[in-house]
């Protein structure tokens with residue numbers, strides 16, 4: 038074999054190895070490396086189908102796109118769950134830290150500006166990020182569309198009201214709620230950012246069950262669903278970036 | 288090689304220039320004609336010709352029902368009418384404001400365009416955005432299409448054109464303002480999009496499925512001989528009513544029971560479609576859309592104030 042043959046072989050082997058080491062991204066996003074570095078600090082990760090990311094195939098209403106994350110089939114203790122929409126002007130959606138009593142499950146609605154991959158990165162106790170992926174198609178404009186809430190008569194009176202209910206499921210209790218809040222993202226009509234940025238789920242004695250950081254890619258009048266392992270009393274505390282606090286009890 | 292690419296480009300260019308709607312009016316009763324579209328979704332292959340339009344030839348001229356999805360369609364419709372009668376169009380009636388029914392209006396700017404007051408308002412509010420969306424969905428077929436608002440307001444009641452008496456029903460279940468037109472002489476009922484047949488119904492502007500069901504009852508009670516749904520095949524029997532009622536009931540039940548057990552939107556859009564709806568095109572697609580349009584109302588009805 039001459040030197041060209043050897044070079045060929047070497048290149049082939051190198052390419053093979055590189056491919057094996059580099060996991061293939063299920064949604065082949067050009068932005069993955071960027072977010073892996075920026076949000077996960079380039080830490081060890083695996084694309085993992087057990088982190089289920091449910092989205093509709095297309096956004097019928099780009100201002101209210103339902104996403105649902107379920108990582109319970111990992112069967113491991115989850116420390117953190119990050120969600121982001123890779124091609125959004127405001128990519129980050131939530132940073133969720135469920136305690137022992139709270140399942141690694143979350144459902145909410147977000148705004149998307151264009152078709153985008155949606156990621157959920159779940160950190161297990163062994164320090165590995167398990168990354169679930171999905172893609173939602175969209176005509177777009179959800180982040181820059183004028184507020185529906187602000188156009189409604191009397192929205193100021195409803196501001197901060199929480200609608201909610203507890204639902205008994207097979208192995209858990211689901212808490213569903215909706216908060217009346219415009220969740221201004223600072224991208225529309227010169228209205229500055231005004232959004233709920235922090236939430237805590239607490240037990241009846243005030244102990245923290247889970248904490249949640251929200252970003253203004255979350256839709257206006259945000260809807261949130263959590264699941265508790267057991268039927269226990271729960272309270273929700275919320276605070277927006279102007280310091281308004283809201284409280285609700287399930 | 289280069290000449291081949293050039294050839295292909297030329298071919299593509301000429302294909303592009305030849306976007307023509309093949310409209311073949313079919314006589315369904317004396318002086319009553321139907322132009323039947325497919326039950327597909329909007330696409331670049333059909334130019335948005337997915338609806339049924341029709342026309343009635345009277346002694347004074349032609350009454351046209353819906354102008355179609357684009358300027359080009361409206362023009363093709365006029366040409367098709369001229370192939371079967373030498374009477375000119377004298378009136379265009381819009382069943383509702385949706386883009387596939389009302390964006391061909393430009394081709395009828397020389398005759399009165401009549402619609403319900405609500406249709407005019409909704410077209411004024413949503414027309415631009417809907418036209419933009421149509422450009423995105425069907426492309427070049429839309430070239431030159433602009434929103435034209437109705438010039439006359441219709442109300443429920445009787446409309447006489449010479450010897451011909453039409454009964455107009457002002458309803459709202461599908462789009463918020465839906466006009467159904469019943470031709471007394473032929474017994475043909477132009478139901479607009481209050482009736483879909485073998486094609487999943489769409490819900491972006493419905494005031495509620497209960498309202499829609501009430502509208503269906505009123506329509507079905509008319510002494511019709513033949514039904515022209517807004518989308519899908521025409522019939523001489525009540526099949527579209529039966530299918531609509533079944534489908535609306537199912538959709539309502541999916542969301543009602545979903546809300547009561549605390550289901551998420553993403554769970555509902557994956558609901559199995561019952562076998563009996565297997566012949567209805569686009570049911571999964573429209574279920575996803577309907578859940579987005581309507582589920583928030585169902586959710587609201589089961590949630591309570593829990594803030595402290």
Ligand SMILES: [Zn+2]
Pocket residue numbers: 383385461462480
């Ligand atoms: Zn319609």
